Amino acid sequence: MAGSRTSAKPNLLIVAQAGRLEYEAIILLASLRHAAPDWSGRVIVAEPLPEGTWQGRSTQISDPVRGLLTDFGAEILPFTARHFGASYPQGNKIEALALLPANEPFLFLDTDTLVTGPLDKLRFNFKKPSASMARTNTWPQPPLYGPGYEQIWRSIYDRFGVPFDDSIDPAQPKEHWERFLYFNAGWFFGADPAEFGRRYLEWALALRDDPHDELACQAMDPWLDQAVLPVVIHSLGGGRPGKALSGMDGDTTCHYRKLPLLYAQHAERAIGICEEAVAPKHIKRVLKEWEPARKLIYQQKGRTKVRPIFAEDRVQRPERAIRNQIKSRGWWLV
Incomplete structure (x- = not known):
C-alpha cells in the first residue's frame, strides 16, 4: 500500500x-x-x-x-x-x-x-x-444542574489518558452538543x-x-x-x-437504519439502487423470505404505501414521528 x-x-x-x-x-x-x-x-x-x-x-x-x-x-x-x-x-x-x-x-x-x-x-x-x-444529540443528556456536556466528555477522556481540548470544535458555542x-x-x-x-x-x-x-x-x-x-x-x-x-452518508453510502425508513426518508436514487441491486432472480429467491423485503421491495408496498405518507415532508420530521406514522398504517415491517 x-x-x-x-x-x-x-x-x-x-x-x-x-x-x-x-x-x-x-x-x-x-x-x-x-x-x-x-x-x-x-x-x-x-x-x-x-x-x-x-x-x-x-x-x-x-x-x-x-x-x-x-x-x-x-x-x-x-x-x-x-x-x-x-x-x-x-x-x-x-x-x-x-x-x-x-x-x-x-x-x-x-x-x-x-x-x-x-x-x-x-x-x-x-x-x-x-x-x-x-x-x-442522543448522548449524553446532561441533567438540569450538571454536569454539562464538557464536564461529561472531559471526564471520559481524562479517565483513559486521552487529550481532550484538541477534540473540540471551537466553531460551536460552549455547551452545544456539536x-x-x-x-x-x-x-x-x-x-x-x-x-x-x-x-x-x-x-x-x-x-x-x-x-x-x-x-x-x-x-x-x-x-x-x-x-x-x-x-x-x-x-x-x-x-x-x-x-x-463526504460521500459517506452522501452519494456513496446510505445508512437507512430500517427498511421502511429507506422509503420514508431517503432519495429516489438510493431506493432505485436498492431495488436494482436485489432484482436478480437468485437474490430475490432468498431475500423474499424476509417479510420486509418481500412486501416493501418486491411487492412495491414501500413505494405505494410508505413513501406517499411523506411526499410533502421527506426529511424534516423527527424519526420517532416518522416511525409512528408508518406504524399507525401497519407498514412498520422490520
Whole structure:
C-alpha cells in the first residue's frame, strides 16, 4: 500500500446473524457489487456463534443466505462474543474487530447500509481514523444542574489518558452538543483493527462495569458504543471526517437504519439502487423470505404505501414521528 491513503484495499467488516441482519447483509453486499463493482478489498462477515454471551440464542446464518453471501465474495468468519452478546447486541461490532488481520486498514459498516456509489474511489486516510457524522444529540443528556456536556466528555477522556481540548470544535458555542466529538457508529475505519479493537473493548467494558461519577445520570444502553467511539478515534490520532469522505452518508453510502425508513426518508436514487441491486432472480429467491423485503421491495408496498405518507415532508420530521406514522398504517415491517 502506498502511503496512508488507499481507495480500494481496506478489509470491509460487517456483522450478520440469523434474522434481520442476515437479510440486510444481502442488501448491503448486493448494493456493493452493483454500485461499486471495482471494490477489491476483502469482505468479511462476522458471525456470532450461539455460545458465550449468545448462548441459547439462534445466531447462525441460514444456509441459503450463507450461500448467497459467499457468492458475493464474502468470507463468513465465526466468533464467540464473550462480553456483550444478547444483552447488548451493539457490542458485536466491538468484539468482531478481533477477526481482522492486525496492521491492515479496515472499514466497518452496519448491515443496514446501502452502497450507492463507487466506495473504492473514496480516499480514506487510515492513519486518521474517523466515523459517521450522521447523528443527533442522543448522548449524553446532561441533567438540569450538571454536569454539562464538557464536564461529561472531559471526564471520559481524562479517565483513559486521552487529550481532550484538541477534540473540540471551537466553531460551536460552549455547551452545544456539536462542539464535542460524537459519531454514529454505523461506519468507522482505522489503520489497525487490533489496537482499535483493544481500546474499544477495554474502555467500553470500563464504562459499562464501573461508570464514574459524571456518568451517574447517563443511560449507557444503547449508547455505550457511541460514547466510547470518539475517545478511541481521537486517541489514535483521528477526528471528524473531512471533505474527501463526504460521500459517506452522501452519494456513496446510505445508512437507512430500517427498511421502511429507506422509503420514508431517503432519495429516489438510493431506493432505485436498492431495488436494482436485489432484482436478480437468485437474490430475490432468498431475500423474499424476509417479510420486509418481500412486501416493501418486491411487492412495491414501500413505494405505494410508505413513501406517499411523506411526499410533502421527506426529511424534516423527527424519526420517532416518522416511525409512528408508518406504524399507525401497519407498514412498520422490520
